[in-house]
Amino acid sequence: MDFIIVGGGVYGAGVAWELARRGAEVLVLEAGEIASGASGGLGKRGVRANGRDVRELPLMRAAYDLWPDLHERLGAPTGYERVGNLHLLERDLDLAGAGAQAWMQGQQGIATTLLSAEAVREMEPDLHSRIRGALYCPDDGVADHTATTRALAQAAQRHGAVIREHTQVTQLERSGDRIVAVITAQEERIEVGRTVLLLANTFVPDLLKTQFGVTLPVWAMWPQIVLTEPVEPMPVHYLIGHASRTLAMKSTPDSRVMISGGWRGRLNPDTGQAEPQADQVQGNVAEAVAVFPSLEGVAVAEAKTDRCESTTIDGIPIIDRVPGLSNAVFATGWSGHGWAIAPAVNQLLADWVYSDRQDSQLYPFRYSRFTASSAMP
Numbered sequence: 093m094d095f096i097i098v099g100g101g102v103y104g105a106g107v108a109w110e111l112a113r114r115g116a117e118v119l120v121l122e123a124g125e126i127a128s129g130a131s132g133g134l135g136k137r138g139v140r141a142n143g144r145d146v147r148e149l150p151l152m153r154a155a156y157d158l159w160p161d162l163h164e165r166l167g168a169p170t171g172y173e174r175v176g177n178l179h180l181l182e183r184d185l186d187l188a189g190a191g192a193q194a195w196m197q198g199q200q201g202i203a204t205t206l207l208s209a210e211a212v213r214e215m216e217p218d219l220h221s222r223i224r225g226a227l228y229c230p231d232d233g234v235a236d237h238t239a240t241t242r243a244l245a246q247a248a249q250r251h252g253a254v255i256r257e258h259t260q261v262t263q264l265e266r267s268g269d270r271i272v273a274v275i276t277a278q279e280e281r282i283e284v285g286r287t288v289l290l291l292a293n294t295f296v297p298d299l300l301k302t303q304f305g306v307t308l309p310v311w312a313m314w315p316q317i318v319l320t321e322p323v324e325p326m327p328v329h330y331l332i333g334h335a336s337r338t339l340a341m342k343s344t345p346d347s348r349v350m351i352s353g354g355w356r357g358r359l360n361p362d363t364g365q366a367e368p369q370a371d372q373v374q375g376n377v378a379e380a381v382a383v384f385p386s387l388e389g390v391a392v393a394e395a396k397t398d399r400c401e402s403t404t405i406d407g408i409p410i411i412d413r414v415p416g417l418s419n420a421v422f423a424t425g426w427s428g429h430g431w432a433i434a435p436a437v438n439q440l441l442a443d444w445v446y447s448d449r450q451d452s453q454l455y456p457f458r459y460s461r462f463t464a465s466s467a468m469p
């Protein structure tokens with residue numbers, strides 16, 4: 093096989109599709125099932141530029157162009173909707189920087205309007221009076237992550253990619269500066285023709301550390317999502333973020349509110365799964381009520397912390413070659429916002445490994461940004 097991809101999330105499945113439609117031979121090895129990691133699970137994921145790190149904005153700008161007709165190119169629904177994002181401003185500090193942020197996002201091609209308190213309340217009448225403005229990005233939206241990831245995998249297969257689920261990669265076999273084979277938990281040895289792509293999210297730092305002694309400043313976290321019982325009338329109409337509260341919100345088609353934004357589950361070492369914590373659930377709901385007071389007393393239908401995500405010390409991913417290896421590329425450390433940019437990153441990754449030319453849009457994500465001799469070309 094020319095290209096072996098480890099991991100069947102949005103990155104593994106998406107790069108497989110991009111490579112297969114360029115005519116490459118591709119094999120995806122997925123430990124569980126497609127979309128069984130961060131790219132699957134409850135609800136929809138935000139497709140948001142608002143509030144994003146400036147280094148990711150060019151990728152998000154490119155992704156804006158790719159999301160709207162992705163379902164046509166995949167031949168399957170993605171659940172993408174351009175609902176608009178309100179990044180709420182509450183403190184003096186939030187307001188002080190908002191104009192600069194709107195300008196910066198605008199410079200990167202992200203349509204952004206700074207709204208007054210009155211203007212934001214016209215859009216979301218149930219907001220608390222403590223909300224003093226918002227940054228509004230009309231092109232932000234949501235997409236169904238599970239459906240899209242599965243659609244990417246199916247489209248890759250239609251172009252000839254081979255996808256093997258329940259196939260866990262345990263080791264890479266090295267010869268000089270090349271990976272020559274991957275070894276699976278079933279002790280199968282699969283030869284690498286050209287390049288191996290390590291797109292297995294939280295597994296990547298472990299593999300690089302144990303096999304090559306490479307430390308990535310990345311750790312695993314278990315983000316929490318709270319789903320309320322149906323709420324009538326629905327107070328939330330936009331994708332909501334907040335400049336200073338740990339809060340993100342969206343409504344669901346069955347009139348529930350999904351509340352998230354950075355609260356966490358705790359890993360149970362006995363099961364290897366994270367469990368929701370009462371204080372985290374209550375804290376997240378309290379933030380939502382502080383912003384939308386009509387949610388006071390809302391019943392929680394479920395809280396989920398079952399999807400593990402990799403987080404980087406500086407909050408943006410690391411996308412690079414494995415140090416010392418000429419034919420191994422990795423991407424990890426999405427830091428809770430890797431979904432929205434995936435269509436753009438997948439194209440860039442596929443172009444890079446297919447043509448051996450790395451697009452400059454990927455330079456900010458190099459591993460060398462953490463090392464003393466860091467230098468941009």
Ligand SMILES: Cc1cc2nc3c(=O)[nH]c(=O)nc-3n(C[C@H](O)[C@H](O)[C@H](O)COP(=O)(O)OP(=O)(O)OC[C@H]3O[C@@H](n4cnc5c(N)ncnc54)[C@H](O)[C@@H]3O)c2cc1C
Nearest residue numbers: 099101102103123129130131138261295426429430431432
């Ligand atoms: C709860 C939650 C909410 C989020 N919300 C947003 C959002 O609103 N907007 C946004 O932009 N982003 C969001 N994200 C982030 C986004 O979902 C992730 O960054 C993205 O899905 C990561 O994709 P991935 O393909 O790298 O990883 P994953 O989807 O985790 O895929 C990695 C795959 O690798 C497999 N694997 C692991 N080890 C091995 C092995 N040894 N061999 C073979 N396969 C292996 C796993 O089984 C898994 O399927 C959220 C993440 C979570 C968890």
